[in-house]
Amino acid sequence: MFKSVFAKLIAGFLRLRKLLCPLRLLSFLRSLYDKISALFRGRSPTRDLDKLSHPRIQTTEPIEEEDLSGYQAEWYYPVRIGEVFASRYQVVVKLGYGVTSTVWLARDLTQKKPCYIALKVYVHQDRLGSNEPTELAIYRRLKEGPENHAGRKAIRPLLDSFVITGPDGEHHCLVHPPLWGSLQQWLDLDEKKHMQPPDLAMVLKQLFLALDYAKECEVIHTDIHEGNIMFGLKDTAVLEELEKAELEEPSPRKRIAEGRFIYQTRDIPLSDRDNMDLPLLCDFGAAVMGGGKHDEDVQPDPLRCPEAILRVPWSYEIDIWNVGCLVWYLCRGSDLFRLIYHFKGPARGYAYLAEMVSLLGYPPPSLIADGKAPISSEFFSEDGKWTSTVKTKFVRLLNLGWPGYWKQMENSLDDWESGDNKNLFLGFMRKMLKWDPRDRQTAKQLLEDEWLMIRLETPSSHTADVVEE
Structure with a gap:
């Protein structure tokens, strides 16, 4: 009996000590502050996506973007699920990848109700060979076109753009509707x-x-x-389900270097065509x-x-x-x-x-x-x-x-x-x-x-x- 009580006291002490560790305590207080301040500012609080335990993919074989011809890890920004970009967009899941970018579903924290965006993170500027992607200049020109032209609504809009600094250079990010x-x-x-x-x-x-x-x-x-050519999305409830699935069963990932992971893509369910809106270029x-x-x-x-x-x-x-x-x-x-x-x-x-x-x-x-x-x-x-x-x-x-x-x-x-x-x-x-x-x-x-x-x-x-x- 005495041994059992003593063991519980020791375990409780160790948990308390772990919590009082300066870094963990700071992280806990920051998380608590974010959630409270979000309520007062009408923002959506951050999710604990960065604390998930992701299954590790144990393989030496290339996966996802590693399979692309000429792939080099340092070209890409090492996005982490749960990471917040521009103090606004929290990454939820990986949607895709290509030679010049990776694409992620993220939650817009400035909106109190669930609001999702697609975040396109480009390879760094040196790899692009220019100060900014051509696509960004094209979207600026498209934005200046006639507002009353019906074709304006037939092109996927650019909602936002910004630049982030990674370990190997600066990366442009484009924000689109999912x-x-x-x-x-x-x-x-x-x-x-x-x-x-x-x-x-x-x-x-x-x-x-x-x-x-x-x-x-x-x-x-x-x-x-x-x-x-992609179809619009009428109801974002399917994206809420995607976030819920990530919280319950985190995406597997492969560690390729210190602080660098390649996540497995998670697809948006497409079985419900009633949720499909008009096509966009x-x-x-x-x-x-x-x-x-x-x-x-x-x-x-x-x-x-x-x-x-x-x-x-x-x-x-x-x-x-x-x-x-x-x-x-x-x-x-x-x-x-x-x-x-x-x-x-x-x-x-x-x-x-x-x-x-x-x-x-x-x-x-x-x-x-x-x-x-x-x-x-x-x-x-x-x-x-x-x-x-x-x-x-x-x-x-x-x-x-x-x-x-x-x-x-x-x-x-x-x-x-x-x-x-x-x-x-x-x-x-x-x-x-x-x-x-x-x-x-x-x-x-x-x-x-x-x-x-x-x-x-x-x-x-x-x-x-x-x-x-």
Whole structure:
């Protein structure tokens, strides 16, 4: 009996001593002060997320951003779950990562009721090669555009930005509203892996509005694909559940250095489509300023326009080609140009162009003349035909293209559109997929396309009202 009581006294003394440790006591008092002052200031108190015991990932294999080509840990700011940025945003969970940033769900502590944001933390400035990310300058320009333009609401807004100092340099942070998920995630959830005509029309109207607004602001996106168009989120209750899940079962993490951890991404649940709002054009990290011609190498491989391959000076029209290729992917679930996946090196360019020729015929000589030598002359002669070198070295590859390409496209649509609507849709595609960028219709013109107008009047599985022009 005596031993039991003595043991309890000793244990109580040790706990008291632990609490009275200056650092722990300071931490306890600071936490108590934050919670009390938050109540008086109408703020949301910080959560004890920084005190969670995260399961440790025991592996020497690369995970998450470590898997990216050329990854170096010191480029990234070592974000910790529970950390508070700009005395306002407390990190809740990791949402994603990329070559230039990591993205986190955070809670805005200035709001008394639960309010969440997506926090994009860039790699440090030296890695970016500039004092600030291009995306930030692009968003400033987009903010200066006409406020009454419907396309303004079809672009994911920038809510805030600031700079933090990490162990290896300064990092820019962008604050956006959190979103439901991307077009790709929509497709992944769909049994047929493609969008039905009314749903596609709804997405395209939003996209064309966004591109028309971007053009008004002299911005060219250059990177339109199924991952960069995301749906808004109507009800943030799902984010509260995500925070609750983190508190109950903290995200596993891997220790890679002293004070550095890589957390496992936690996805926002996407099963409830009723919680999905209108689509928004996102991620302007590869965007450039318009108002002139460019010759940079841009766009992802399956969506590259002729100008990018032939090094013809390009402008806003490259986004329209991008959309044309994306439309086919969304309605069929596969890329329009697929030969490139079977080749490496220079042959990829020939494969892509061979399919373009099969689909659209030979390019106009004027386009070849505008191309940068020796790139364009490597593929085509002055009259727009294949060069003798191409015919000799890549004859088998060129034969993989087929004269009836467009006809095969038409036939493959029979289970998606039929009759007059199918013909109207193919006409719609032809307005975007033109060799010469001057022949492509603008986003504003495409908003008036007959197929699009008809399908916008058809009930969509998406219940939100499309933004009015």
